[in-house]
Amino acid sequence: xxxxxxxxxxVAALAGVSYATADRVVNARGGVAEKSARRVRAAVRxxxxxxxxxxxxLSQRRIYRFxxxxxAGPNAFFAHMRALLAEAQDRLAADRVALSIIExxxxxxxxxxxxxxxxxxxxxxGLALVGTDDAEVLTALAALRARGVAVVSxxxxxxxxxxxxxxGIDNAVAGRTAARMIxxxxxxxxxxxxxxxxxxxxxxxxxxxxxxxxxxxxxYPTLTLxxxxxxxxxxxxxxxxxxxxxxxxxxxxxxxxxxxGNAGLIxxxxxxxxxxxxxxxxxxxxxAHTRAAxxxxxxxxxxxxxxxxxxxxxxGRLREIADRTTPTRAxxxxxxxxxxxxxxxxxxxxxxxxxx
Amino acid sequence: xxxxxxxxxxVAALAGVSYATADRVVNARGGVAEKSARRVRAAVRxxxxxxxxxxxxLSQRRIYRFxxxxxAGPNAFFAHMRALLAEAQDRLAADRVALSIIExxxxxxxxxxxxxxxxxxxxxxGLALVGTDDAEVLTALAALRARGVAVVSxxxxxxxxxxxxxxGIDNAVAGRTAARMIxxxxxxxxxxxxxxxxxxxxxxxxxxxxxxxxxxxxxYPTLTLxxxxxxxxxxxxxxxxxxxxxxxxxxxxxxxxxxxGNAGLIxxxxxxxxxxxxxxxxxxxxxAHTRAAxxxxxxxxxxxxxxxxxxxxxxGRLREIADRTTPTRAxxxxxxxxxxxxxxxxxxxxxxxxxx
DNA sequence: TTGTATGCGTTATCAT
DNA sequence: ATGATAACGCATACAA
Numbered sequence: 001x002x003x004x005x006x007x008x009x010x011v012a013a014l015a016g017v018s019y020a021t022a023d024r025v026v027n028a029r030g031g032v033a034e035k036s037a038r039r040v041r042a043a044v045r046x047x048x049x050x051x052x053x054x055x056x057x058l059s060q061r062r063i064y065r066f067x068x069x070x071x072a073g074p075n076a077f078f079a080h081m082r083a084l085l086a087e088a089q090d091r092l093a094a095d096r097v098a099l100s101i102i103e104x105x106x107x108x109x110x111x112x113x114x115x116x117x118x119x120x121x122x123x124x125x126g127l128a129l130v131g132t133d134d135a136e137v138l139t140a141l142a143a144l145r146a147r148g149v150a151v152v153s154x155x156x157x158x159x160x161x162x163x164x165x166x167x168g169i170d171n172a173v174a175g176r177t178a179a180r181m182i183x184x185x186x187x188x189x190x191x192x193x194x195x196x197x198x199x200x201x202x203x204x205x206x207x208x209x210x211x212x213x214x215x216x217x218x219x220y221p222t223l224t225l226x227x228x229x230x231x232x233x234x235x236x237x238x239x240x241x242x243x244x245x246x247x248x249x250x251x252x253x254x255x256x257x258x259x260x261g262n263a264g265l266i267x268x269x270x271x272x273x274x275x276x277x278x279x280x281x282x283x284x285x286x287x288a289h290t291r292a293a294x295x296x297x298x299x300x301x302x303x304x305x306x307x308x309x310x311x312x313x314x315x316g317r318l319r320e321i322a323d324r325t326t327p328t329r330a331x332x333x334x335x336x337x338x339x340x341x342x343x344x345x346x347x348x349x350x351x352x353x354x355x356x
Numbered sequence: 357x358x359x360x361x362x363x364x365x366x367v368a369a370l371a372g373v374s375y376a377t378a379d380r381v382v383n384a385r386g387g388v389a390e391k392s393a394r395r396v397r398a399a400v401r402x403x404x405x406x407x408x409x410x411x412x413x414l415s416q417r418r419i420y421r422f423x424x425x426x427x428a429g430p431n432a433f434f435a436h437m438r439a440l441l442a443e444a445q446d447r448l449a450a451d452r453v454a455l456s457i458i459e460x461x462x463x464x465x466x467x468x469x470x471x472x473x474x475x476x477x478x479x480x481x482g483l484a485l486v487g488t489d490d491a492e493v494l495t496a497l498a499a500l501r502a503r504g505v506a507v508v509s510x511x512x513x514x515x516x517x518x519x520x521x522x523x524g525i526d527n528a529v530a531g532r533t534a535a536r537m538i539x540x541x542x543x544x545x546x547x548x549x550x551x552x553x554x555x556x557x558x559x560x561x562x563x564x565x566x567x568x569x570x571x572x573x574x575x576y577p578t579l580t581l582x583x584x585x586x587x588x589x590x591x592x593x594x595x596x597x598x599x600x601x602x603x604x605x606x607x608x609x610x611x612x613x614x615x616x617g618n619a620g621l622i623x624x625x626x627x628x629x630x631x632x633x634x635x636x637x638x639x640x641x642x643x644a645h646t647r648a649a650x651x652x653x654x655x656x657x658x659x660x661x662x663x664x665x666x667x668x669x670x671x672g673r674l675r676e677i678a679d680r681t682t683p684t685r686a687x688x689x690x691x692x693x694x695x696x697x698x699x700x701x702x703x704x705x706x707x708x709x710x711x712x
Numbered sequence: 713t714t715g716t717a718t719g720c721g722t723t724a725t726c727a728t
Numbered sequence: 729a730t731g732a733t734a735a736c737g738c739a740t741a742c743a744a
Contacts (some may be wrong), residue, residue, distance in 0.1 A: 005419070005452070005727080007721055008722070009721080017730080019722095019733095020724095020731055020732075021729080021730055023722080027723085036729085036730085050449065050450055051450070051722080052414075052719085052720095052721055052722070053722095054410035054411075054414055054452070054722090055720075055721035055722045055723090055736090056407075057722085058410055058723095058736050058738090059722040059723045059735070059736050060723060060724085060736075061359075061360060061733085063734060088591045092675075096408070096410070173698060176698035176699075177699040180697065184537075184540045184541050184543075186543055187542055187543015188543060211698075332701065333706070335694060335698055335700075335701045335738045337691070337694075338693075338699070340533060340540075341536065342529060342567075343530075343532075343689045343694070345688065346688060361737095363736090363738085364737070374714060374715045374716090376715055379738080380714090386715065388713070388714085389713065392714085407738080408738070409738095410737085410740045412727060412738050412739070413721050413738090414719095414721065414736095415738040415739045415740085416720075416738085416739060416740090417720060417721095419718095497735080
């Protein structure tokens with residue numbers, strides 16, 4: 001409990017070596033006699049020395065250079081994320097971190113890989129990306145990491161070997177949660193659950209679907225699963241396919257929208273025939289139109305992956321790695337939030353970002 | 357897009373004054389001719405200068421001194437919070453903030469006020485407290501703030517004038533959310549909801565109860581409200597009163613536990629007679645025993661105020677104020693999280709903190 | 713009213 | 729293999 005935190009000078013003095021020597025062992029620069037090194041390490045332990053990151057950064061004039069890469073396009077969730085990132089940009093500027101937000105065409109592994117390759121020239125400190133598990137993308141990431149860029153996968157995970165950390169939800173958990181809530185909404189009665197996915201081939205969507213199925217099987221045997229609709233995350237597609245399906249499968253009592261394209265779903269629900277009981281509807285991601293639908297009672301539940309928290313976590317992770325700080329907190333997955341009309345957070349500027 | 361961020365020296369040079377003069381106007385120290393001041397301000401704007409907080413702190417050898425004051429005692433939620441704070445302590449040490457965790461006897465305004473008064477001698481930078489709205493406490497807080505200590509109320513709010521910010525949930529929102537979930541759990545059937553409060557005189561509990569009532573009235577007219585039990589946040593008390601009530605009011609189909617003492621509630625539920633339908637049970641705060649009960653299916657939903665996030669937010673707020681950083685982000689209330697068995701976060705060391 | 717110089721703890725460069 | 733020392737951007741004591 002000394003009044004001031006021990007500095008490296010204190011360490012050097014205690015170890016009986018010069019400041020430079022102490023610095024060499026602490027920062028593993030090599031070229032130090034083992035005897036001296038030992039004494040320095042002992043002094044570090046004894047004093048409880050911890051490196052002052054702020055001072056270190058100052059001396060290096062360090063500016064953290066981070067980039068976030070996410071899909072362009074009309075998807076409301078990513079539009080929201082872009083807005084949140086733009087807000088973060090301003091706040092971060094005060095902390096000496098330069099954040100570039102990069103959009104690449106959605107569903108285009110080639111374009112993504114090319115963009116990543118270009119990024120290698122920018123000597124970034126860290127990169128967070130919403131990536132896909134394609135060979136060319138993984139190659140580009142490997143190149144970046146070889147250059148010392150910290151890589152965090154965001155929203156959608158990549159193979160362990162391709163990134164330093166993952167920040168996002170566990171999609172199986174999301175699917176299981178949806179099942180539980182649908183079960184609750186049926187209050188013990190029988191029912192029929194219709195999943196709407198973007199594509200069954202998308203791993204994220206498949207995981208949610210599996211989670212849904214597992215919990216329905218285990219806890220709600222009276223709820224059957226209708227064959228899923230593939231809406232390709234496009235709202236027109238969802239609208240037409242859903243309309244058709246509802247005509248042929250009148251028993252549907254719940255809908256779980258696993259992907260995007262919810263605008264189409266909501267249009268169908270808005271025009272629900274008065275003589276047919278309303279289905280219990282669960283969708284993903286809190287954005288302007290899903291929020292409005294929840295407030296109007298058109299849908300019942302939103303499972304949200306809290307993109308604001310995800311961004312904060314991802315940037316924090318990048319910073320930890322860049323600071324070579326011991327990553328004390330393990331990589332806990334983000335817990336999906338459940339929103340009903342009563343616990344909706346206040347609408348913010350970013351959450352009102354319109355689809356582009 | 358210059359390569360390096362502008363410094364105050366740059367500002368001074370552009371303004372044609374010395375470094376010290378620039379510093380005087382930027383930090384409002386006074387004693388500068390208006391003519392010079394104007395030129396400096398113009399230069400600041402033109403260059404987009406922002407103070408480098410890290411450098412400033414370094415030059416001052418600044419260590420943030422923060423304290424968190426919370427109630428001692430067996431309450432599992434606060435035990436959890438203490439554990440989270442202890443974890444935060446270590447992380448924060450690396451960032452040059454000294455965090456002291458202070459426990460005061462629960463429900464003892466005099467002791468709290470006395471402790472706060474003693475704190476005034478410590479020249480803190482900031483204080484977060486779980487306080488009560490008592491005159492002596494407010495007086496002590498006023499004294500602290502007069503000494504320049506930033507004050508944030510945590511978990512339970514205080515009058516606007518008594519603190520700089522509030523970090524915690526909106527308790528009415530919590531009650532409304534509980535009502536919605538209980539409504540869902542009944543799936544349209546009639547029912548009877550029993551609230552268990554600590555004390556109706558506690559503002560937080562009253563707010564939750566009002567929220568519950570409002571949404572039941574508005575959206576679920578077939579659900580009636582039973583007279584609330586006052587369990588004084590003690591589990592034995594809850595157990596005996598609840599047992600008695602269940603005997604006299606057999607229609608009860610849902611229980612909303614608004615306060616603490618859930619161990620007693622859970623004991624009663626564990627011994628539920630096999631011939632009586634299980635009630636739908638909602639409790640507050642994710643702690644070891646509520647988590648276990650949820651996992652076993654004894655209770656149905658946990659409304660959690662995410663103490664980890666609250667702590668991070670509170671400390672962030674204190675830091676913003678201490679840094680005299682423009683508080684860009686408005687004071688959004690913490691959104692209560694909803695946990696069902698499927699979306700429970702992984703158990704951490706802190707979350708297993710036992711009741712003391 | 714204005715200006716100069718020193719130290720904060722670290723990195724990095726240039727000596728020994 | 730080791731040591732001295734000039735930045736880094738800021739606050740501040742001191743000088744003019």
